[in-house]
Amino acid sequence: MSQNVSPAATPAVETRLVYAHGLAAIVTLLISVAFGILASIELLVPDLAGNPAWLSWGRLRYDHTQGIMLGWLGNAFFAFLYHAVPLLTGRPVTSARLGQWIFGLWNFAVVAPGWVLVLAGFSQPLEWAEFPMVVDVFVVIALALAIIQFLPPFFRRGLEDLYVSSWYVIGGLVFTLLAYPMGNFVPELVPGARGAAFSGLWIHDAVGLFVTPLALAIIYYVIPAATRRPIFSHFLSMLGFWLLFFLYPLNGTHHYIYSVIPMSAQIGAITASALLGVDVIIVVANLLLSLRGSGVFSRDVALRFAAMSTIFYLVVSIQGSVQAQMSVNQAVHFSDWVIGHSHLAMLGFATFAAAGGLAHVWQRIPWARYNARALDWSYWLLFAGVILMVTDLTVAGLVEARLWQSAAPWLDSVRAARPYWLIRTGSAIPIAAGFIALLLGLTTGPKGAGLQSVEQTIGLEPVREIAPRLAPAASEAS
Amino acid sequence: MSRDAGRFLRMSYVVASVAGVAFFVMSVALLGIWPGHVLEDETRTMSPEHPLGLTVSEQRGRVIYGREGCAYCHTQQIRYLHADMARFGSPTLAWETRFDYPHLWGTRRIGPDLAREGSTHSEDWHFAHLYAPRTLMADSVMPAYPSLFDGSPDRPRQEARDLVAYLDSLGRARELAGPEGEAHARTACQCPDDEMAQMAFHATALNANPARPRRQGAAPKLAPAGNLGRGQQLYAHNCASCHGARGEADGPGAAALHPRPANLAGHEYTVDRLGYVLWNGVAGTAMQAWRDLPTQDLAALARAVGGFYVAQQQPTVPVDLLDLGARVYKANCAQCHGDAGAGDGSAVGELRITPADFRGARPSVAESLRALRNGVEGTQMAPWTGRLSEAELSAVAYYVRGFYQERP
The missing domain is CATH 1.10.760.10 (Cytochrome c-like domain)
Incomplete structure (x- = not known):
């Protein structure tokens, strides 16, 4: 298949769109993190700034999660796709003009107005779907346009022997478009417990069909591109991919265990959750085996982010499989344990993948500034912050769970959580510093320094020639 | 052969893609649509014939509840678990949520579950709590919502009234269904062998929110020497x-x-x-x-x-003062407070708040005089200074102390 992707024919990457989405990702990230930090401070100082309505905890919480998912991860994924899709397919994306539209819609019809509307009191009280429905319409439009933008190159190339990242891209975009309305529109039409069943599906699909596939697309791309070695096993890649897409959607109901939703549906979701853990072991084993020789703490910071993301993915998924089990769930559900879990997923796994993806594509924009030292700081600060925060919240969850099982008054559990919440807010210091360092890493430093750092860490080789090496199937199949 | 196999493997993505879409559709069908049908069925059969929905004010309150993210700290979903039931009451049945567009189940509890909050706290408590939660619970981390008020908890805006009306409606439909409703649901459930489903019904003692006040009810005898x-x-x-x-x-x-x-x-x-x-x-x-x-x-x-009561020197009260007190009490107080001071007078049924029971609580004279002179705001205890002389007020203040009955 390698004749399909001759290095000479490697199409130009729309680097301006990569850059625009990358910067938008970091700007929205910093704003979303500010929402999160404010919300965490309000748990310690509830009467912050005289309690103006727009600064109230609930609204900050809505903007925090929606900003992280759509603003930060959405933009980071788009930035990566503009770089990776042409290199994976040997064909340009559909249209640079369309790209400007998607960029505008995503940031100025979805993220920015979504934030403002939530602060102004227009929102939707559904998890991972808090932006009001008028914004959801633009999300669906933008996702449809993204499919038009990114998928035709794959079809023009032909779907045989696609590298696994391509599959994750295709699957992620298509299934997100399918799943999004389910969490954002259906519960408005179907009441109560019935609506909750659909909500549960979306809560998991938002992570499983949007965040996870695109984050894995990045990891699967960055590891071979940075190590210059094919992935360990294309077979395991594909097995992991398809199992993921079979199992992820079936997990949703595990958010409502011991509820009135039929027990057989709960048991089904719990079983799927356990099986998903098995699948993640396959995926992660394949990725870690591909890292042989480079180690988890590579000198290339992009690769290091991707490698640590892989580890976080393993831990968070095994944790997810365990906490979906009834005996564990009945205790830790509703507690800070789950908040720790979701931060391990979004801040550990997904954010590290996205940061690695951004650093990787930045290295390959010849005119972009690149500050390797700042990125190095970013990595270690975020690493420390995530570990501190997740450990802290996990312990907090266990403390709360224990008090809830006892006869202690409810407020005792709030009182007991306070020191942990203080540490959690403290963990915002390394995390916020890490994100500022990420911003500096991609906006300061000499132009073209990214490429130099690639040469220093993994040897000189024209970056354009990496593309065909990404498809190990080409050699396996022949 | 091997070439055919290779070709087949290369084309396997077609099969896998179809399977991928099929699994997604299956997830929607098995975890969304099918449970929906079961729940709809349950709702239809187990619900009382005309369950009470929300008033217009309560519906507006529900929108505010959603807008402020209340569901992100307060679930409305009591699970089929003894720990949940002990704190919050009966597990949530499907039909109780039939008017929830969208549902407000929530996935995190920083504050308590509110599925059975109705009638648990009084309106004045809710207003004070929404306006400044930490005045009522020093360690609460609940956000304050002064923007729902005109500068004081006594001056709620319509939004605060709507929100409190909504909070007070939570769990009401189930309660109004009454024992007949429970029996009906239990029969319709057809689940005598389903241990979990039965939890929703058999725990009648746990049916109400344990924080909810009630007008009468037995209380456990407490040991006199607590820790x-x-x-x-x-x-x-x-x-x-x-x-x-x-x-x-x-x-x-x-x-x-x-x-x-x-x-x-x-x-x-x-x-x-x-x-x-x-x-x-x-x-x-x-x-x-x-x-x-x-x-x-x-x-x-x-x-x-x-331990807060500081025993005072008991002045010797002249008998004629007590006689006067008895006459005044009989004429003016007994109708509500009862002949024996038990708070069980003939007018009690008319009162929103049960009158003081002097047998179990002996007020100091100063305390009684304060209530007699100023009335008790928020109750039907009016000021008596216009009707009774100072001597009569004092007399009755001394007199009611005599009802006290220390436990034998």
């Missing part, structure tokens, strides 16, 4: 915000409550009376019930509360 240290700690954490650190009804939350919290330092309580109030709350007031606390904690609390 004082534990009691003081419980008091400081759960009671002092309203009743004051020394029980003098001067906590930060006291001013916004109507009636004001009881002046614990101004009354001598029997352990039984304290046990009764702790167990049942005081219906119509902000005093919630504490049935979720273990009885040894209640006994400890009773011990701590009993």
Whole structure:
């Protein structure tokens, strides 16, 4: 298949769109993190700034999660796709003009107005779907346009022997478009417990069909591109991919265990959750085996982010499989344990993948500034912050769970959580510093320094020639 | 052969893609649509014939509840677990959520579940709590919502009224269905062997929110010598915000409550009376019930509360003063407070708040005089200064002390 992707024919990457989405990702990230930090401070100082309505905890919480998912991860994924899709397919994306539209819609019809509307009191009280429905319409439009933008190159190339990242891209975009309305529109039409069943599906699909596939697309791309070695096993890649897409959607109901939703549906979701853990072991084993020789703490910071993301993915998924089990769930559900879990997923796994993806594509924009030292700081600060925060919240969850099982008054559990919440807010210091360092890493430093750092860490080789090496199937199949 | 196999493998993505879409559709069908049908069926068969929906005001309150993210700290979903039931009451049945567009189940509890919040706290408590939560619970982390008020908890805007109306509606439909409704649902459930489903019905004692006040009900006998240290700690954490650190009804939350919290330092309580109030709350007031606390904690609390009363030198009261008091009481007070001072007069049925029971709580003379002169705001106890002379007021204040019955 390698004749399909001759290095000479490697199409130009729309680097301006990569850059625009990358910067938008970091700007929205910093704003979303500010929402999160404010919300965490309000748990310690509830009467912050005289309690103006727009600064109230609930609204900050809505903007925090929606900003992280759509603003930060959405933009980071788009930035990566503009770089990776042409290199994976040997064909340009559909249209640079369309790209400007998607960029505008995503940031100025979805993220920015979504934030403002939530602060102004227009929102939707559904998890991972808090932006009001008028914004959801633009999300669906933008996702449809993204499919038009990114998928035709794959079809023009032909779907045989696609590298696994391509599959994750295709699957992620298509299934997100399918799943999004389910969490954002259906519960408005179907009441109560019935609506909750659909909500549960979306809560998991938002992570499983949007965040996870695109984050894995990045990891699967960055590891071979940075190590210059094919992935360990294309077979395991594909097995992991398809199992993921079979199992992820079936997990949703595990958010409502011991509820009135039929027990057989709960048991089904719990079983799927356990099986998903098995699948993640396959995926992660394949990725870690591909890292042989480079180690988890590579000198290339992009690769290091991707490698640590892989580890976080393993831990968070095994944790997810365990906490979906009834005996564990009945205790830790509703507690800070789950908040720790979701931060391990979004801040550990997904954010590290996205940061690695951004650093990787930045290295390959010849005119972009690149500050390797700042990125190095970013990595270690975020690493420390995530570990501190997740450990802290996990312990907090266990403390709360224990008090809830006892006869202690409810407020005792709030009182007991306070020191942990203080540490959690403290963990915002390394995390916020890490994100500022990420911003500096991609906006300061000499132009073209990214490429130099690639040469220093993994040897000189024209970056354009990496593309065909990404498809190990080409050699396996022949 | 091997070439065919290779070709087949290369084309396997077609099969896998179809399977991928099929699995997604299956997830929607098995975890969305099918449970939806089961739940719809359950709703239809188990629901009372005409379940009460929300009023217009309550619906507006529900929108505010959603807008402010209340569901992100307060679930409305009591699970089929004993720990949940002990704190919040019966597990949520499908039909109870039939008017929830969209559902507000929530996935995190920083505050307690609110599925059975209705009638648990009084309106004045809700207003004070929404306006400044930490005046009522010093360690609460709930956001304050002063923007729903015109500068004070006594001046709620329509939005605050709507929100409180909504909060007070939570769990109401199930309650109004009554024992007949429960029996109907239980029969319709057709699940005598399903242990979990039965949990929703068999725990009648747990049916109500354990924090919910009730007008009457048995209370457990408390041991007279509770653990004082534990009691003081419980008091400081759960009671002092309203009743004051020394029980003098001067906590930060006291001013916004109507009636004001009881002046614990101004009354001598029997352990039984304290046990009764702790167990049942005081219906119509902000005093919630504490049935979720273990009885040894209640006994400890009773011990701590009993310690606030400073025994005073008992002046010898002339007999003719007591006679005057008796006449005044019989003519003016007995209708509500009862002939024997038990708070069970013939007019009690007309009153929103049960009158003071002097057998279990002996007010100091100063405390009685305060109530007689000023009335008790928020209750039907009016000021008596216009009707009774100073001598009569004093006489009755001394007289009611005689009803007190220390436990034998």
